[in-house]
Amino acid sequence: MKNRLYFFFGCLFVLVSCKQTPKKEVVTTQTESLVKYAKGFDIQRIGNKTKLIVKNPYLDADETFEYLFSSDDEKGSIKTPVEKLVVTSTTHIPMLELLGGETSLVGFPHPKYVSSVKTRKLIDAGNIKEIGQEANLNTEVLLDLQPELVVAFSMQKTNKSLSLIEQNGIPVLLNGDWLEETPLGRAEWIKFFGVLFNKEQQADSIFKSIEKSYLEAKKIAQKATIKPTVLSGAIMSKDIWNLPAGGSFVAQFLKDANTNYLWKDTEGKGSLSLSFESVLDKAQNADFWIAPGYFNTKEEMHNNNQHYTQFAAFKNDHIYTPNLKKGATGGVVYFELAPTRPDLVLKDIIKITHPELLSNYELSFFEKMK
Structure with missing residues (x-):
């Protein structure tokens, strides 16, 4: 429910002889990283064993764990x-x-x-x-x-x-x-x-x-000639609007979908905490509003804060949420499956913002908010 090197190359150990000591044979042990994108763990094969290295198990971790x-x-x-x-x-x-x-x-x-x-x-x-x-x-x-x-x-x-x-x-x-x-x-x-x-x-x-599916979708998105502007997040508490920072994985989705996320140039990997006025000033005319917090309907949004109606995406019915598709007991499918299937998330965003590029694709997670 729920940050470091890209590749962790093995070390080279060389036994060097000392003076007046018979020269020993040079022994080389090399381990190869089996992880390409993730920064929080690594896998190495050592003889008939496999070493699992967890490098970032919690926020601001200062230790690694090896199994x-x-x-x-x-x-x-x-x-x-x-x-x-x-x-x-x-x-x-x-x-x-x-x-x-x-x-x-x-x-x-x-x-x-x-x-x-x-x-x-x-x-x-x-x-x-x-x-x-x-x-x-x-x-x-x-x-x-x-x-x-x-x-x-x-x-x-x-x-x-x-x-x-x-x-x-x-x-x-x-x-x-x-x-x-x-x-x-x-x-x-x-x-x-x-x-x-x-x-x-x-x-x-x-x-x-x-990976192949994701990269193919990303390539398709590059065919778009127009980059629609995108707003995200909502006011979560005390009139503070939370939305993804420019270095977050959410911002990466929006970039790979060839959209213009209006906070793409901000720093940070997590979320930004902004005032309503600053968001309205920057995104009042945004083309799409993707993932507006925990809201499920436009009526809920209006009842929570009538000023949401000032956004063009609200007026034009261009708000999409992943909160509506749920399992039999109420769990949101997005929160369970999306981390494993980022290719489907990316295709959803492309379908929403560039529908002509994926004409036969049906949304896996997101739905238009009504």
Whole structure:
């Protein structure tokens, strides 16, 4: 629910002989990064083991975490494939399913918000137990499930629930996919899960397919001769308008869709906090309003703040939201699936802003707000 080098090249170790000592043979050990876009993790193969390195598991992290995996039951490594695990974010569910690993899931926090039909069937059948909420896990229930590992995310360095789980001998893998700065960087975390199931090649193949689809869509968007202007966000509290900063992954989507996001030149990877007046001054005549906060209808927006009606996108019915497509129990599909399928998000934005370029495509996440 939920920042560093692009490539992490292996080190070269050379044994050099000392004076009056027989010269030793030079030994070279090289590890190769298997990650292309993501900045928060890396995968390295070391002999018959795989090392998973998580470099940015929470905001302002100043430490890295390394985990060894092996198909052999070796001391100091986690045995793969993992047959019983717990994950803690809905964004993990689609990656498990693409790898055929959803049946290994034994526990999940607040499963009401899981939208996927396949995983919902397992929840409804009692195969996946509720283990509290993300920030307050029910460790008693979780420990009774005896998972082989827990994939968790943490907002800060200290987490009592996760510490207790580790103290009981269950490895906790921190997952920082939510901190990635680019759409493809987020999607590449499927390789993280590929390690757990001994399906690294399959994970790589799935990601390459998503990458190919994304880059093809981006290329199509470049055919547009007009760049429509785009506004995003809304007033969330205390008359402060929150919208994506110019360096955010949302701004990257809008750039790759060949639109003119009006705050594209601002600094920062997260969100900006602006006054209503400054947003109105800059975006009153914007062509499109994409993702207007938590609102579902124009009436909700008007009732919240009648000044929203001053925007051209409001008047012209050019407001699109991802909040309307939900699973059977109310979970928003976008929040679950979009990080894994950025190609579909990009195609949605292209369809909205350049409909002539994808005439036969139907929106996957967004809908016009009514």
